[in-house]
Amino acid sequence: MKIFEQIKRFIVTGVINSLFGYAVYAFGVAVLDFSYFRAVVLSYVIGVTFSYFMFRAFVFTGGDRSWRSYMRFIPTYIFLFFFNVISLHILVDIADWNELLAQAVIVPVCAVISFIINRVFVFKHEQV
Numbered sequence: 001m002k003i004f005e006q007i008k009r010f011i012v013t014g015v016i017n018s019l020f021g022y023a024v025y026a027f028g029v030a031v032l033d034f035s036y037f038r039a040v041v042l043s044y045v046i047g048v049t050f051s052y053f054m055f056r057a058f059v060f061t062g063g064d065r066s067w068r069s070y071m072r073f074i075p076t077y078i079f080l081f082f083f084n085v086i087s088l089h090i091l092v093d094i095a096d097w098n099e100l101l102a103q104a105v106i107v108p109v110c111a112v113i114s115f116i117i118n119r120v121f122v123f124k125h126e127q128v
Contacts (some may be wrong), residue, residue, distance in 0.1 A: 012116050017054055021047030028061045044104045048077045055118060063123025079117075080110050 019044045028039030052073045056065060063069070084106055091102035 004049075006059055006119070007115065010055070010118075011111075013051075013054045013058050014111060014114075016110055017047065017051040020050050044077075044081070048074065056123065060118060060123035063119075065123075069122050069124075073118070076114070076117045078123055080114055083113070 012105075024046050025039045025043035025102065028034040028042045029036060032039075034037075052070055055073075056069070084103075085108045087109070088099070088102055091097040091105070092099050097105075
């Protein structure tokens with residue numbers, strides 16, 4: 001798959017993954033009466049697994065499709081979670097940015113990091 005096609009599929013799949021994760025979060029809060037913390041944990045656990053299968057099926061179709069790729073996927077998203085939290089702390093608490101603006105800047109950075117790590121490390125580099 002050509003790199004630009006892969007990037008396009010990554011973006012579309014990422015939007016679907018985000019909507020799915022939000023739906024799980026909303027279900028946890030509205031239906032299961034979870035606290036926001038429990039709901040976000042539920043959303044993260046289910047959403048990351050959903051994302052793995054979506055990326056594997058539609059974006060990184062020629063890479064490593066074994067269970068080992070899933071075991072590399074999990075720490076990737078743990079890293080991205082902490083990168084996001086630390087970046088928010090720096091921009092909001094230290095640099096005094098607005099929380100919404102800070103997250104709007106961080107999300108695309110996380111998406112680029114995610115694409116690179118998934119392409120090179122998780123699903124191994126697919127020949128282009």
